[in-house]
Amino acid sequence: MTKFNVLIKSxxxxxxxxxxxxxxxxxxxxKRTNMAVPxxxxxxSPYIFARKGGMAVRPEHTQLAFDYANNHKxxxxxxxxxxxxxxxxxxxxxxxxxxxxNGSGAVMTHNLAELQHLDxxxxxxxxxxxxxxxxxxxxxxxxxxxxxxxxxxxxxxxHILDAxxxxxxxxxxxxxxxxxxxxxxxxxxxxxxxxVEHLTAFADYNEEEIxxxxxxxxxxxxxxxxxxxxxxxxxxxxxxxxxxPQINHTKRLEYNYIQWLLRLNIVPSYSPVxxxxxxxxxxxxxxxxxVTDRPDLAxxxxxxx
Numbered sequence: 126m127t128k129f130n131v132l133i134k135s136x137x138x139x140x141x142x143x144x145x146x147x148x149x150x151x152x153x154x155x156k157r158t159n160m161a162v163p164x165x166x167x168x169x170s171p172y173i174f175a176r177k178g179g180m181a182v183r184p185e186h187t188q189l190a191f192d193y194a195n196n197h198k199x200x201x202x203x204x205x206x207x208x209x210x211x212x213x214x215x216x217x218x219x220x221x222x223x224x225x226x227n228g229s230g231a232v233m234t235h236n237l238a239e240l241q242h243l244d245x246x247x248x249x250x251x252x253x254x255x256x257x258x259x260x261x262x263x264x265x266x267x268x269x270x271x272x273x274x275x276x277x278x279x280x281x282x283x284h285i286l287d288a289x290x291x292x293x294x295x296x297x298x299x300x301x302x303x304x305x306x307x308x309x310x311x312x313x314x315x316x317x318x319x320x321v322e323h324l325t326a327f328a329d330y331n332e333e334e335i336x337x338x339x340x341x342x343x344x345x346x347x348x349x350x351x352x353x354x355x356x357x358x359x360x361x362x363x364x365x366x367x368x369x370p371q372i373n374h375t376k377r378l379e380y381n382y383i384q385w386l387l388r389l390n391i392v393p394s395y396s397p398v399x400x401x402x403x404x405x406x407x408x409x410x411x412x413x414x415x416v417t418d419r420p421d422l423a424x425x426x427x428x429x430x
Contacts, residue, residue, distance in 0.1 A: 160361045160390040163336040164312035165280060171430075172200040172414040173404075173423040174282055176397055177218060181418035184246035185225060186216040188263040191276060194420035198427055201280030201313070203396065203416045206269055208287050208297055211236040214269040214304060218286065224248065226266070233292055240266045269301070273308040281310075282338070282367075282416070285318035285327075298326035302335075311335050315365050324363070339363035339391075351385055352378075359389075367394045367416070370403060380410045387411050401425055 175197075178190025191202060205218040210233060222228040222235070227247040232240065246264025251257055258264045272281065285301065287294040305314050316331075317338030318324050324340055331337070339347075344366055350359045366386055371379065386393045396416030398404055404415050404426050417423060 159388075160364050161333070162390050163334075163364055165315055165336040166364065166392050166413070168200075168280075170413045171408040172280065172394075173426060174201050174203040174280070174396075174414060174416045175199045175420040175423070176203045176416045176418050177205070177216075178202055179418060179420040181399065182421065184249040184258050184261075184264050185218065186267065187245050187258075187265060188267060188275065189246065189258060189261060191267075191272065192263070194423075195276060195279065197420040197424040199279070199420050199423045200414075201282070202272070202276070203282040203284075204269075204272065205284045205286050206297075206301070207232040208293060208300070209237050209240060210234055212293070212296060212300060213237040214297070214300055215240060216267050216269060216272055220287070220291075233287070237268060269304055270308065273304070273310050273314075280313045280315075282315045282317060282365075285316070285320065285323045289320050289322040294323075295326070298323055299330060302327060302330040305335060317365070317367065336364045337362075338365040338367055344368075347386075348382070351382060356385055361389055361391055363391070365392045365394060365414075367396055370395045370398060370407060383411050401429075405430070 175190070175194035177185035178187065179194045180190065183190035183193045186204060194202060204216045206214045207217045207220065209215055215232065215237065217232055219225065221231055222243065225248055226243040226245050228235070228243040243266060244260060244264060245266050246258030246261050247256070249256065249258050269283070283301065285297055287297060289295065301316065305311055311334050315336040315338055316324070316327055319341055321340045321342050324337060327337065339362070343362055347359050350356050383393045392413045393411065394414035394416065395407055395412055397418050398407065398415045399417055399419050399422065401422055404422065407415065408430070
């Protein structure tokens with residue numbers, strides 16, 4: 126996930142060398158480029174997404190988590206995907222299996238059948254340090270196709286996490302596009318990645334029907350131009366910016382930046398937000414989407430908003 130404080134730090138790296146040219150650009154009049162709003166964002170806001178299905182309360186990326194989140198009235202899920210050895214896409218965060226399952230090694234060195242025999246609840250602990258979901262029949266790795274099929278009414282943010290230079294990773298954008306189309310999910314998925322290469326390749330198939338999120342590179346460019354007062358020269362390529370809240374000394378800057386994004390029809394999202402008061406504060410200032418590790422907060426938020 127992209128962090129707001131990373132944006133701030135990144136914005137100043139290399140700025141000394143480019144400030145002169147940027148202010149030269151400011152002398153000229155540019156027509157501000159606004160993004161068209163995809164269907165994904167036309168439902169009533171704010172949206173509340175369960176990160177990895179709700180990783181604080183259930184084993185991440187499992188049906189246990191997605192069912193729990195679904196029962197708490199979330200708008201959808203924020204998930205990560207990895208490529209398997211036999212070219213399936215699975216809902217999984219790490220490149221290795223060891224942290225969350227009783228398996229080991231890289232995801233990409235296993236086929237889907239092998240992965241789905243693993244216990245994805247093996248290491249999950251509750252507040253009492255117990256392992257309540259070990260050997261649970263719903264604590265299994267799911268394919269992206271299964272997620273889309275099991276939860277047809279949920280909106281889904283999909284993050285491509287395999288680095289472009291890893292084995293067969295070049296296949297992911299086309300595979301992802303085909304899966305979305307096969308499930309008629311073009312209007313309920315946002316595609317994101319920290320890697321520009323994946324987003325560029327996905328755009329070759331997409332033709333702007335499916336919403337896309339910004340890479341770190343794009344968000345850094347936007348923030349640099351915003352703080353230098355030349356935001357009118359920024360030309361968005363993506364519909365969705367996902368930031369991490371740093372509501373402290375930068376509060377005024379952050380909220381003004383949110384309003385600037387909204388004027389460009391860029392949807393601001395914050396992740397993770399695990400505090401009900403912060404959910405209310407962010408949405409009051411125009412944040413469209415909240416991603417939380419605790420789906421129970423979504424229901425409480427919806428009851429009081």
